[in-house]
Amino acid sequence: MEPNHHPPEPGGAPSADGHQSSLVLHINGVTQTLTVDHRTTLLDLLRERLGLTGAKKGCDHGQCGACTVLVDGRRANSCLLPAVAQDGRQITTVEGLAEGERLHPLQQAFLERDALQCGYCTPGQICSAVGVLAEVAAGFPSHVTPPTADPATPVELTDDEIRERMSGNLCRCGAYPRIVEAVREAAQ
Template sequence: MESTHQPADAGGSRSVSDQCSELVLYVNGKPHTLTLDHRATVLDVLREDLGLTGAKKGCDHGQCGACTVLVDGRRANSCLLLAVAQDGRRITTVEGLAEGERLHPLQEAFLERDALQCGYCTPGQICSAVGVLAEAADGFPSHVTPPGTGSGAPVELTDDEIRERMSGNLCRCGAYPRIVEAVGDVSARAGAASWTSGGPAGQGVAS
């Protein structure tokens, strides 16, 4: 798939070499060859060029988390990422978490716990939660992780840990208690580790 953003300069001409670059993004396991304006963000490319509208544009300043995706398995605010700087990277959006008709455990948990109201922030919340599971499993501490926790040891996702780690994802509806419960459910389930080591088709949360 190809997409081209080539805005005219002051003289009305277009210059691919000066303003645009060709790159390859692997989105939800599929390669996309694109020619993009150097100013294009990953969020805009996902929504406007690839038709993946799960990631939402909320604040457009990296403050609300509605645009959260996974880049090489780590969560990131896609509204702050220049697409040309992601050449060759693997990006997973909420659309890529399910495996066929089988939802990701976090998607199921959000439904079971009714961890959403309007749903606008939910894709970002779920992608962020997937990243949280991976970070905790890989031993990344948070501000509330007990100082005595062994370096590199998996971190137990208590409610306080989940709240701290998910604090960058805002919910105007105030569904936070249910979100914490949903993430806690998945963390506690046997088999959750298999989802934090690659996810469906290796696209979930690769370490």
């Protein structure tokens, strides 16, 4: 007996078989209308369906940060996000940070500071650092932010702040000192 397959309904509704939904994502400034299986993660959608291979599958458990992308400007581990739950969101991958041939300041700083070795974690590190700079500018405190810090002003970006805020992104090569330098340089 042939399985009962129905095309997805428009407008984000699940298909009649209940396993797929249509959704709209704004990825790196391009609007994409997609039909996605409910089990598909954002990471797998980006890499396997859209060819955006910057975000890497490291641990596939949200522990290493290699898959970090920006969702509505906030950093997130794409391996943990169901793609269908991102309907209507703005997704930025490392491929979407540069403006034409001009690299994003963090991409440029990582190159100039030699803040990478094998490069596997670098796209996630850079996307996370973009999120860090936005959090700092918005006054979001971290564990090491002094309790006397004014939440209405940007947080002072010390090396301890950078290390704390980037702690969810692992580098097996140990390029951490250069990563801190690159983030500090880009922040200036």
